[in-house]
Amino acid sequence: MKKFVNLIVAGLMSMMFVQNVSAQMLANVQIIHNSPDVTLDTVDVYIAGMLTFDDLAFREAREFSMVPAGVPVPVGFAPKTSTSIADVIESTTLPALTAGQEYILVAQGVRDPSLYNTPNADIDFKVEILNPAQSTGSSMMAVDVAVLHGSPDAPAVDVFAGNIGTGDALLNDVPYGAWTQGYLSLDPAEYILQVAGGSPMDSTTALASFHRDLSGDGGAAVLVFASGFLDPSMQPAGAEGFGLWVAFADGKTEPLTAIGQSDVQVIHNCADPAAAVVDIYVDVVNDTILLPDVAFRKAVGFTQLPAGYELEITIAPGTSTGIGDGLVTIPVTLMDGENYYAIASGAGGSILGTSGFTANPDMENIDFSLELEAGARTTAADPANVDLGVWHGATDAPTVDVLANENAMMPIVDDIKYNEFQGYLELAPNNYRLNITPGNNNSNILATYAADVTMLAGRAGIILASGFFTNLSDPMANNGGEAFGLLLILDNGDDIFLPTTTVSIDDQIETRGGLYGVYPNPVQDQATFAYRLARNEAVTLEVRDLSGRTILARNLGEQVMGDHTFTTDVSELAGGVYSFVLRTPSVQSVRKIVVTK
Numbered sequence: 001m002k003k004f005v006n007l008i009v010a011g012l013m014s015m016m017f018v019q020n021v022s023a024q025m026l027a028n029v030q031i032i033h034n035s036p037d038v039t040l041d042t043v044d045v046y047i048a049g050m051l052t053f054d055d056l057a058f059r060e061a062r063e064f065s066m067v068p069a070g071v072p073v074p075v076g077f078a079p080k081t082s083t084s085i086a087d088v089i090e091s092t093t094l095p096a097l098t099a100g101q102e103y104i105l106v107a108q109g110v111r112d113p114s115l116y117n118t119p120n121a122d123i124d125f126k127v128e129i130l131n132p133a134q135s136t137g138s139s140m141m142a143v144d145v146a147v148l149h150g151s152p153d154a155p156a157v158d159v160f161a162g163n164i165g166t167g168d169a170l171l172n173d174v175p176y177g178a179w180t181q182g183y184l185s186l187d188p189a190e191y192i193l194q195v196a197g198g199s200p201m202d203s204t205t206a207l208a209s210f211h212r213d214l215s216g217d218g219g220a221a222v223l224v225f226a227s228g229f230l231d232p233s234m235q236p237a238g239a240e241g242f243g244l245w246v247a248f249a250d251g252k253t254e255p256l257t258a259i260g261q262s263d264v265q266v267i268h269n270c271a272d273p274a275a276a277v278v279d280i281y282v283d284v285v286n287d288t289i290l291l292p293d294v295a296f297r298k299a300v301g302f303t304q305l306p307a308g309y310e311l312e313i314t315i316a317p318g319t320s321t322g323i324g325d326g327l328v329t330i331p332v333t334l335m336d337g338e339n340y341y342a343i344a345s346g347a348g349g350s351i352l353g354t355s356g357f358t359a360n361p362d363m364e365n366i367d368f369s370l371e372l373e374a375g376a377r378t379t380a381a382d383p384a385n386v387d388l389g390v391w392h393g394a395t396d397a398p399t400v401d402v403l404a405n406e407n408a409m410m411p412i413v414d415d416i417k418y419n420e421f422q423g424y425l426e427l428a429p430n431n432y433r434l435n436i437t438p439g440n441n442n443s444n445i446l447a448t449y450a451a452d453v454t455m456l457a458g459r460a461g462i463i464l465a466s467g468f469f470t471n472l473s474d475p476m477a478n479n480g481g482e483a484f485g486l487l488l489i490l491d492n493g494d495d496i497f498l499p500t501t502t503v504s505i506d507d508q509i510e511t512r513g514g515l516y517g518v519y520p521n522p523v524q525d526q527a528t529f530a531y532r533l534a535r536n537e538a539v540t541l542e543v544r545d546l547s548g549r550t551i552l553a554r555n556l557g558e559q560v561m562g563d564h565t566f567t568t569d570v571s572e573l574a575g576g577v578y579s580f581v582l583r584t585p586s587v588q589s590v591r592k593i594v595v596t597k
């Protein structure tokens with residue numbers, strides 16, 4: 001069995017090489033395995049002929065330990081299955097170290113450079129000696145950071161703690177194998193580390209970006225080391241990709257979080273009048289992104305935000321002067337390469353401090369919230385189509401279905417409830433009639449809208465149910481908020497408020513008959529309905545409430561083909577929205593009417 005020998009424990013320093021060496025003749029040394037050679041993924045490390053570190057994996061370290069100073073020290077690297085120093089496959093001899101000083105030894109490079117594709121000539125396996133190193137920080141109020149360039153195929157780089165050109169420059173035009181030659185003291189805080197190409201490359205664009213929270217590491221000294229291959233696809237199978245890692249004095253190593261990118265579209269769909277206009281702040285490390293004066297039923301185009309670490313999105317009044325005026329802050333972590341909708345939704349609640357809103361019929365919570373929905377599309381999947389997602393954002397509307405065009409039998413959106421997204425409809429770019437019905441009764445059309453998307457081939461967007469359903473019949477309900485409607489938001493932030501319609505957008509009425517007019521609307525006493533029959537047949541007229549319950553029915557008997565009108569008394573009906581349904585053996589046609597008192 002392999003034995004781990006810790007040279008820091010004086011009682012175990014019985015090896016011949018260090019026998020009788022006093023503490024004044026020792027140096028404090030940490031070793032880090034940063035060789036990306038695929039044959040050296042895990043190694044045993046022999047120091048002065050003895051197995052000192054067993055099974056040291058790529059990107060692992062060991063804590064600072066004492067080694068002899070004043071004399072050269074042989075160091076050997078063997079496969080993890082080694083049984084003795086005879087198994088060493090790579091070795092080096094450290095020059096005489098200075099007693100009392102601290103060093104970091106970093107194994108770098110590859111055994112056979114001819115097998116690897118890099119622009120750097122000198123990538124042979126070696127042990128880099130970093131001196132002066134630190135095992136502790138210079139102050140409990142700071143984190144001391146050194147940086148080593150250890151990626152064999154990466155060019156000379158600049159490294160910034162913060163934004164390129166404005167953050168603290170940790171490295172400036174440093175080639176492979178070089179380091180900061182010391183430590184920079186940073187405040188214990190969150191950081192973005194930006195790696196950019198050094199001269200003569202473009203040093204204004206990040207080659208890679210990483211996140212690290214050092215807020216709990218005051219008093220520590222750490223080494224951040226670039227590791228792996230910038231383009232592993234050009235290297236032997238199994239080669240690890242590029243990353244930044246941090247090594248602590250106790251031997252712990254951790255990867256910095258690679259920052260990706262995601263596209264986010266922010267949409268204001270909160271109908272509460274108290275939030276008619278808002279400012280939206282996105283707090284990223286070292287920066288704050290402001291989306292000012294976003295009004296209800298407005299949006300911004302897709303905005304690129306960093307992914308992979310926690311951001312904070314803050315909603316503030318439109319009169320805000322800074323992020324400190326925020327009403328609510330929502331932490332979000334985005335996935336690299338994913339697209340999102342961020343939809344301000346709801347009404348009232350403790351955040352906005354408002355009340356008096358109609359409850360959701362399905363008992364869903366309608367308090368103000370910011371909903372994050374992944375899977376947003378910036379273009380249509382098929383450039384010949386238009387892709388439309390559907391979001392139910394009307395707080396007081398029930399679960400609904402959406403049917404397309406006159407007499408459609410199957411819903412294109414089925415049983416969608418408040419604050420629910422039901423994916424995308426991939427449609428031909430035509431002129432559509434959208435009928436909104438209760439989820440359990442497609443014959444009861446609550447509202448009808450015209451959606452002309454004939455000019456939107458290749459585009460993507462989202463249709464939102466928006467505003468208060470109650471306010472269709474009572475404009476002063478819900479604190480006077482906007483009435484229900486359908487809102488189409490396109491990928492670039494353009495908004496189209498879909499018009500309501502009471503006349504078919506195709507020739508259904510002409511060819512099959514049905515209701516084509518209702519007046520006056522809104523109505524208090526007498527309502528007149530105009531309809532057309534395509535053949536001689538029996539006619540029944542029904543009045544239904546929002547739940548689909550039939551309030552009254554009139555059997556109009558057998559009637560001849562052609563245009564007709566029928567007037568009925570609605571004065572006994574309570575104020576609200578009703579559906580009038582014309583039924584014949586060949587057709588069913590529905591129109592909405594608002595009864596006021």
